[in-house]
Amino acid sequence: MRHHPLTHFFFDAFLSATRGRLGYHVWMGCLTFFMLLGAYAYQIQLQEGLVVTGMSDHVSWGMYISNFTFLVGMAAAAVMLVLPTYILDDIDFGKAVLIGEGVAVAALAMCLAFVTVDLGGPHRVWHMIPKIGFFNWPRSLLTWDVLVLNGYLALNLLIPFYLLYRRYTGRQPEKHKYVPFVILSVFWAVGIHLVTAFLYAGLPARPFWHNALLGPRFLASAFAAGPAFIILVLKIINHFTDYSIRTVIFHKLAMITTVAAQINLVMLGSEIFVEFYHPTEHTESAMYLFFGLDGHTALVPWIRTAIVLNIIATLTLSIHRLRHHPIVLPIMGATLFIAVWIEKGMGLVVPGFVPGPLGDIVDYHPSWIEIAVTSGIWAMGFFILSSLIKVAIDIESGRLSAAKRQSGGVTS
Amino acid sequence: MTESSPLRRWVQGLLNPEARRHLAAEPDADDTGFAEGAAAVLDKPLDRRQALRALAGAAGAGAALVNAACSPLSGRNEEAQLRWEEFFKKNYRLMTDSERSATVDRLERLAAGEQKEKVHIQTSKPAAGVLFGYAFNISKCKGYQDCVTACIEENNLDRKSNMQYIRIFEIENGQSSLASANGSYYHKVPADGQYYLGTQCFHCENPPCVSVCPVGATWKEEDGIVVVDYDWCIGCRYCQAACPYFGRRFNWSAPEIPAEEINREQHYLGNRPRKKGVMEKCTFCIQRTRQGKQPACVEACPTGARIFGNLLDPNSEIRYVLANKKVFRLKEELGTEPKFWYFSD
Amino acid sequence: MTTLLRLGRPLAVVCLWSALLFHACSGGKPPHHPKVSETIAAHQGIPQPPDSRHLTADVKREVVAFVNQPGHGDFFVETRSDKLAHAPCSGCHEGAVPNNAQPQAHWDITLEHAPPQVMNCATCHDPAHHGDGLIFLSGTKTTFDRSYQVCRQCHFEQARDWAGGAHGKRLETWTGERIVRSCTGCHNPHQPKFHKRLPRHAATPTASDLPREANHPDTKESHHD
Secondary structure, three states, rough: OOOHHHHHHHOOOOOOOOOOHHHHHHHHHHHHHHHHHHHHHHHHHHHHHHHHOOOOOOOOHHHHHHHHHHHHHHHHHHHHHHHHHHHHOOOOOHHHHHHHHHHHHHHHHHHHHHHHHHHHHHHHHHHHHOOOOOOOOOOOOHHHHHHHHHHHHHHHHHHHHHHHHHHHHHOOOOHHHHHHHHHHHHHHHHHHHHHHHHHHHHOOOOOOOOOOOHHHHHHHHHHHHHHHHHHHHHHHHHHHHOOOHHHHHHHHHHHHHHEEEEEOOOOOOHHHHHHHHHOOOOHHHHHHHHHOEEEEOOHHHHHHHHHHHHHHHHHHHHOOHHOOOOOOHHHHHHHHHHHHHHOHHHHHHHHHHHOOOOOOOOOOOOOOOHHHHHHHHHHHHHHHHHHHHHHHHHHOOOOOHHHHHHHHOOOO | OOOOOOHHHHHHHOOOHHHHHHHHHHHHHHHOHHHHHHHHHHOOOOOOHHHHHHHHHHHHHHHHHHHHOOOOHHHHHHHHHHHHHOOOOOOOOOOOHHHHHHHHHHHEEEEEEEEOOOEEEEEEOOOOOOOOHHHHHOOOOOOOOOOHHHHHHOOOOOOOOOOOOOOOEEEEEEOOOOOHEEEEOOOOOOOOOEEEEOOOOOOOOOOOOHHHOOEEEEEEEEOOOOOOOOOOOOOOOOOHHHOOOOOOOOOOOOOOOOHOOOOOOOOOOOOOOOOOOEEOOOOOHHHHHHOEEEHHHHHOOOOOOOOEEEEEOOHHHHHHHHHHHOOOOOOOOHHHOOOEEEEEO | HHHHHHHHHHHHHHHHHHHHHHHHHHHOOOOOOOOOOHHHHHHHOOOOOEEEEEEEEOOOEEOOOOOOOOOOOOEEEOOHHOOOOOOHHHHOOOOOOOOOOHHHHHHOOOOOOOOOOOOOHHHOOOOOOOOOEEEEEOOOOEEEHHHHHHHOOOOOOOHHHHOOOOOOOOOOOOOOOOOEEOHHHHEEEOOOOOOOOOOOOOOOOOOHHHHHHHHOHHHHHHHHO
């Protein structure tokens, strides 16, 4: 019985993703456990309402939206690999770029999941479908975000799919077919992160967010944390698989990370100067974040940790010898990743709500439900990422191809 | 689709008599079959109304089917049918008059089933030449909070979470920043050396909450009242982040009101009981003010600190205040143009 | 690919510049937010408020007789005499009551309105002809329903605002017949100041309110006395 090669492709991809060494299965099993835990917690949240979270009328967005914001940046950062590879024909990046796009897809899936679990009425999301529902576009920035995120997800699924499928069937990808989409995705990546920043920056009600630097800072921190994360992933791949990544790729990624982290630090300094040189009532959120307000210091240890980590990582990476060091680089990458996660997650979202518009100071502490759901979604993201990378590597290394299938290389 | 397709006949064959009766009773029952719904989705340029009706009809029929199998009670059956149709209804703003009366009818029937007592849900529209405005006299307010209680009772606010639309702040004389105010005092009032300032939704002429809503579930009516369609809200809470006045409240859990305390005179956009996971807010007591009555807070105020009226009527009290008093609004620099002014004697 | 790039860049530059040029020449307007005052100015039509006559039909009222009232049509004041427990005075008092008499039946009344040099019972009540109603400073008589005219002798500013609508309470409706409460409908004329009492409602404290109370125990004490 002869099927279309596309069917074979998906079938083989599925097989590749579900088979592997013991370590792979243990890893995927752990992720599944966390996903199930998250699902259980989410079921409780659906049943009881969002009252089981730590959020309140005063701090009405918490951990979910914090992670969403951070992950949009991760998704956007894939462009840092896409741009040189596809447009400037920089072959060094060729191998890394599929991984980068895998990160983007996983990050976007997590973004959409975080937004969904944050909704009070997820079963009414169909109200957003144009024509059937009411899509408040172009007035609401949230509708822009829905558009750009889904569009970006589609782009990042399509391009790697096309490349891998050509490779699978043993043909060269045709440039005129995918390069236009690549160019589009480059602009789109900047777009998704700027639009997400505008979600916040467009609210004069929250002076902490209402500043023009927010968008550029989002980009800078994303282009620091994103490639840093990709460095980590590539290191792991390099270590655990036979798919070897050349050192020069790490050097280039480290360079991107470093420059972005430096710019991010400059912007942080600029922000701190404006807030504290002459403190106004609008400084209170920053005061709460960095020093605590009226004895409320929930975020202070976090943000100070983030800043220290940020500075250490940026300084270390700025020294050539250390940046090129095979051990120091991933450690500093992880440091930077954590620093940005704190700074752009909870460190950005929560202080926007404290003090409230009428001066109320209410601390926010995530509940175990939120933590469980959040880790479940992260596990889902890693699950998606792992399977995508597994398939991509199998195809790229030539283990998985239509030719092999015919010669009986892959059997079911 | 003039001839009934096999698929449609098959679906109809599956229906229980009650569901079939219901479909037959629909004015344009021709549109309500599942087959038509599918056809509309697949090969016609989608007429939203028809498709939704079709889907709702089909879904309702399905629910009726399941329910008929599970429970012999026809009451349950009817409830499931009503709930399905409620789920698939439109944004209130886009409904025709007949659709509005249909949903009100369903809601009243559902409420009667739940609470064993009749409620009345108005759909009264804004009157021409009316724009509501509010003035608050900070030298008259003594902080008694009679308004808060009246608001809770009138608007069926959640008793469990102690939700309140109105907040009264105690501020030291000589201060004006709300940051130094006490929003939850409980001692004998008026306290010496303090003055009192109340906040609620200010029904901005340029409301930031309305612009940000991704599904258009909140909007400003012609008479200036900013309302929420509780059945359309998806609970993203973007409006809550956008409001500079803390005017919006979220139902973090299912609201609870003792049955005997429910105010049964309701408005679709006003005080009808909300559900878990949706936004709500002050509506200037739309169920009262659209009838010519004063809002509950104004009526309850023992000191006459609250003034409500028509901004377009030059003889109204609110216009007198604007013309003769030194007024201010909160955070005027944000350009939200609240229709809520503060003044002092 | 390279040809695409070589052509694409000048093309993009041309597009960008023409877009800029077009924008610069089109004389764009600054973004404008509607103001309430503009909305009011734009709607000078005749209000068609809901019919509210049935809401005020049962309120006993009297037309307010006011000289120099600022630009208003007739409005009404809720009557008072039908709500007074002891009225009419002639029910008990037949003749004159001495000015220095003990209050006796009116034991519960203490006058906390103005210093005794300024005001005593006889400022508003006529001891000589203790009839039904009040007197002006001139000694002219008036009824309990027109107490606002008596109060106005001193509190002319409040009376002006009351007539205009910035002071006092309108009853039932915001539209239609304007019926307001009389001065004595809200203020006890003998103790016109509002009294201290506990609020009707206790708000859920937010964290920001708690430490401040704890930090200033003395202010809290003083509130409780």
